[in-house]
Amino acid sequence: MSVAATRVDPVTAAVIAGALDSIAVEMGHKLARMAYSSIIRESEDFGCVLCDAQGRQLCESSQSTPLQSGPIPGYIAGINRRFAELGHEWKPGDVVVHNHAFYGASHQPDVGFVVPVFVDGALVGFSATTAHHLDLGALTPGSCGIVDATDAYAEGLQLNAIKVEEEGRRNEFIWQLLRDNCRAPHLVVGDMEAQVAASKIGARRFVELIERYGLETVRAASEDVMDYSERMLRKEIERLPDGTYEAEGRLDGFVDHPDPAYKDLLVRVAVTVDGSDLVVDLTGTAPQVDLPINMPLVGTVDIAVWVTVRSILLDAATHEPVPTNSGLFRPIRIVAPEGTIANPTFPAPTIARFCGGNIVADTVMRALAPVVPDRVSAGVGNLKVVAYSGLAEGRHWVYMDIQEGSYGGRQGKDGLDAVDTLYANTRNNPIEDIESHFPLRVTQYELLEDRAGGGRWRGGLGTVREIEFLADAGYSLEGDGSVWPPPGLFGGKDGTPGAVLVNRESPGEQELPSKFPYRKARAGDRLCLIAPCGGGYGEPLERDREAIRADVADGLVNPESARTIYGWEESR
Numbered sequence: 001m002s003v004a005a006t007r008v009d010p011v012t013a014a015v016i017a018g019a020l021d022s023i024a025v026e027m028g029h030k031l032a033r034m035a036y037s038s039i040i041r042e043s044e045d046f047g048c049v050l051c052d053a054q055g056r057q058l059c060e061s062s063q064s065t066p067l068q069s070g071p072i073p074g075y076i077a078g079i080n081r082r083f084a085e086l087g088h089e090w091k092p093g094d095v096v097v098h099n100h101a102f103y104g105a106s107h108q109p110d111v112g113f114v115v116p117v118f119v120d121g122a123l124v125g126f127s128a129t130t131a132h133h134l135d136l137g138a139l140t141p142g143s144c145g146i147v148d149a150t151d152a153y154a155e156g157l158q159l160n161a162i163k164v165e166e167e168g169r170r171n172e173f174i175w176q177l178l179r180d181n182c183r184a185p186h187l188v189v190g191d192m193e194a195q196v197a198a199s200k201i202g203a204r205r206f207v208e209l210i211e212r213y214g215l216e217t218v219r220a221a222s223e224d225v226m227d228y229s230e231r232m233l234r235k236e237i238e239r240l241p242d243g244t245y246e247a248e249g250r251l252d253g254f255v256d257h258p259d260p261a262y263k264d265l266l267v268r269v270a271v272t273v274d275g276s277d278l279v280v281d282l283t284g285t286a287p288q289v290d291l292p293i294n295m296p297l298v299g300t301v302d303i304a305v306w307v308t309v310r311s312i313l314l315d316a317a318t319h320e321p322v323p324t325n326s327g328l329f330r331p332i333r334i335v336a337p338e339g340t341i342a343n344p345t346f347p348a349p350t351i352a353r354f355c356g357g358n359i360v361a362d363t364v365m366r367a368l369a370p371v372v373p374d375r376v377s378a379g380v381g382n383l384k385v386v387a388y389s390g391l392a393e394g395r396h397w398v399y400m401d402i403q404e405g406s407y408g409g410r411q412g413k414d415g416l417d418a419v420d421t422l423y424a425n426t427r428n429n430p431i432e433d434i435e436s437h438f439p440l441r442v443t444q445y446e447l448l449e450d451r452a453g454g455g456r457w458r459g460g461l462g463t464v465r466e467i468e469f470l471a472d473a474g475y476s477l478e479g480d481g482s483v484w485p486p487p488g489l490f491g492g493k494d495g496t497p498g499a500v501l502v503n504r505e506s507p508g509e510q511e512l513p514s515k516f517p518y519r520k521a522r523a524g525d526r527l528c529l530i531a532p533c534g535g536g537y538g539e540p541l542e543r544d545r546e547a548i549r550a551d552v553a554d555g556l557v558n559p560e561s562a563r564t565i566y567g568w569e570e571s572r
Contacts, residue, residue, distance in 0.1 A: 078104025113571030142387020145476025378408025415460025455536020462531025492536030
């Protein structure tokens with residue numbers, strides 16, 4: 001734990017911290033407005049960060065999803081490791097592209113662009129952006145739902161610390177390579193160039209800040225702010241009773257696989273509190289598999305752990321604001337044996353790591369439930385991500401659709417309905433945007449009824465979302481939660497699993513698993529996604545009678561369920 005005295009006066013440190021945050025927010029706004037694809041423009045599946053010369057995060061854009069901004073220090077560390085292997089070094093005017101999942105990147109579609117920041121010839125920091133890209137040349141279109149990849153090479157282009165600009169000179173051969181290996185280069189390369197522009201804006205603003213306050217003052221203020229964030233988190237950890245707290249979670253895996261090692265995959269978490277230190281141990285988690293639901297330790301698992309702990313102990317609703325920076329990483333140590341799905345070895349495929357990471361986050365939260373019962377929720381309903389794709393007038397189109405999940409109930413409140421959960425924080429895409437850009441029609445999109453886990457505070461509601469193809473095309477899906485329901489907590493009932501249906505309520509209706517590789521579709525086919533609903537918190541019979549009456553009146557709980565789960569009688 002840092003015990004150094006403050007290096008600059010607190011007012012100056014706060015002003016510089018605010019300026020850094022403003023730079024990151026500006027980067028985010030510029031990236032979202034310059035992007036071509038809806039996954040960045042509407043869903044805001046991107047991250048913007050400034051780091052110091054050691055690659056430590058100083059700030060992040062508030063629009064970012066934690067799963068994009070949080071891994072950026074790992075990207076920079078991975079680039080530095082690769083540079084050391086190759087004998088390369090950072091130079092003024094460089095721009096580096098990076099997405100290698102075993103060199104710090106979150107997974108293959110989340111591509112980072114990093115611009116080094118130099119002042120008077122000395123490297124003083126980095127400006128970086130990450131974003132999810134729609135297609136990077138894998139076996140089938142789209143960069144999600146590639147759940148049949150057997151190794152990292154099958155997942156598409158691996159870009160390991162490649163200089164797309166070198167000392168100010170643009171390497172057109174690299175850009176041409178990217179265009180030639182993407183099915184929708186007008187979208188993908190357009191988004192990449194938006195990232196480069198946003199990263200350069202951040203670098204320029206960082207230099208302006210240093211010119212205004214001086215390098216040593218900015219460095220000292222940054223150290224003070226990181227120390228402050230560390231102290232605030234340690235203070236909350238120290239409030240917890242020492243001990244080890246455990247929980248288990250399950251991934252559906254590949255339910256139709258003949259080998260049981262590929263399904264019902266265990267995530268085991270033991271959280272040990274020792275003073276102001278916290279250890280999260282994933283020993284006992286399932287071994288890695290040669291299908292892409294493995295999770296990189298750096299870039300996915302670490303972010304799932306850090307975001308969950310930070311959200312629980314430094315909840316912005318109950319705690320004064322604490323800057324998000326690398327100081328928050330210091331009190332937490334993560335143990336994950338190599339060769340497990342939580343720390344796979346190269347070249348294990350990892351492209352579909354998202355839902356597994358959400359299970360890690362959910363399991364960490366439930367492990368801490370006995371000691372912070374007022375700050376956690378019951379089991380969370382996971383998300384689904386679909387890649388829709390096709391050809392129109394000889395040109396590929398790709399659309400990535402995110403179906404929200406739901407939170408479990410928590411002390412004093414019902415679970416949140418239809419939201420991206422835990423470390424996701426992306427946004428859904430407006431129906432008008434989908435239907436105006438792609439040959440797709442949204443035929444149903446609404447909250448599910450009578451499926452939330454019962455409890456004193458019931459679970460949140462997921463959605464049912466059905467999309468019809470208006471032309472022959474294809475689709476692939478990654479998701480989870482069709483087998484294992486979100487668990488209840490403290491006597492609450494489990495939530496309900498999700499489902500995937502094709503051509504629902506027709507003679508050709510077919511139920512599919514929560515993840516599957518590319519399938520062809522004909523015009524008129526309909527894909528229906530049913531989200532899991534969150535678990536309940538507390539004994540259902542203790543639920544407020546007025547809350548039950550309101551749920552029945554709103555159609556969220558039917559009268560029969562109200563009677564059997566809550567002991568409610570309509571006349572009361």
